[in-house]
Amino acid sequence: MVKKYSIGILFSVTGSYGTVGKSMLNGAKLACDQVNADKGFGIQLRPVEHNPGGDLSAYAPAVETMIAGGVNHIVGCYTSSSRKEVIPVFEKHDALLWYPTHYEGFESSANVIYTGAAPNHHMLPLVDYFTRNIGNRVFCVGSNYIWAWESNRVLREELALRQGSVVGERYLPVGETDVDCIIQSIFETNPDIVFNSLIGESAYAFFRAFRAACTARGIDQVKRYPVASCNLSEPELSSIGPQAIDGHLSSSVYFASIDTPANHDFVKKYQAAFPQEIVPSAEAEAAYSAVILLAKSLYQAGNDDMRAVKTCAANQRLSAPQGEVVIDPSTFHAHLTPRIGRSRGDGQFDIVFDAGSPVAPDPYLINSTSTLEAPSRRPALRIVS
Structure with a gap:
């Protein structure tokens, strides 16, 4: 019997950054449809959508509502302020946020998997x-x-x-x-x-x-x-x-x-599903990849317990439209190609x-050197108060 899991989708599709939110919602929905149509995934996903409308005060209540309804995993947030607003809620309930966009780094939470770009x-x-x-x-x-x-x-x-x-x-x-x-x-x-x-x-x-x-x-x-x-x-x-x-x-x-067969296929499917859109964005691709990575981890875990799924997410690999994506087991950020x-x-x-190949995430910029050529000196540690 195929197991069914409810997952949260939390993006502002209205408000001042609604254009980005819509593309992220599209990417997540496309991934859910793909998982549900492909028996190879071995599970079914039931997306539970919430639209905070760009109102920062609406994010935490939306997360509380979804978790109260039995949702342990939420793919969502675009702005860093919204992410920081909801992290205490995830930590309180021991649920997991899959954060699918670029961000400024200098953060680590046991209740977040960062699938977007680090600094x-x-x-x-x-x-x-x-x-x-x-x-x-x-x-x-x-x-x-x-x-x-x-x-x-x-x-x-x-x-x-x-x-x-x-x-x-x-x-x-x-x-x-x-x-x-x-x-x-x-x-x-x-x-x-x-x-x-x-x-x-x-x-x-x-x-x-x-x-x-x-x-x-x-x-x-x-x-x-x-x-x-x-x-x-x-x-x-x-x-x-x-x-x-x-x-x-x-x-x-x-x-x-990006001129690869995998990306051509992704763009074609995205445009077929959302004909009003010209092409997918980086945020749409990141949300799509986050849902696929979550689905693979849910299947391997055999349940939606946060700790079990997070364990399975470590070293999880995906041939994404952008190229190979790997979840780093030490930082729970993704290896991505700049x-x-x-x-x-x-x-x-x-x-x-x-860059030609995935680069290991370095959210605190401790080990990084220039992608093009190493600068002469770099501080060994940076602390943000």
């Missing part, structure tokens, strides 16, 4: 790339919460190792779209590159306004003030709009343009750097 997968390759190819004077703009704060801190330290500098740093509340003062500060400080850690509607407004402001001044924004991100994906390019989507750098472990893309006018990315 050595996205921050270090990006800093290497732009300091070698563009310049080392950087202006930072971000949403006013932990993702941007910590990303900019890591960036600042990595730049110091490369004799670079942060010439300006500005933050906006999540969802804020008044970016004129920030753009004026960029022109005044005249950086080589802009590092963007804005999310959702704030980011889309910035890209549009910055391109328009440069054009009004006769400046080729892509050449003079390129923008680099660790959180820009294909659906978000569509949200920016055709007038400002090309020429942006994004550091990620997945792009829909890549850097440059956005195109058609809403996809040209891949300009590919």
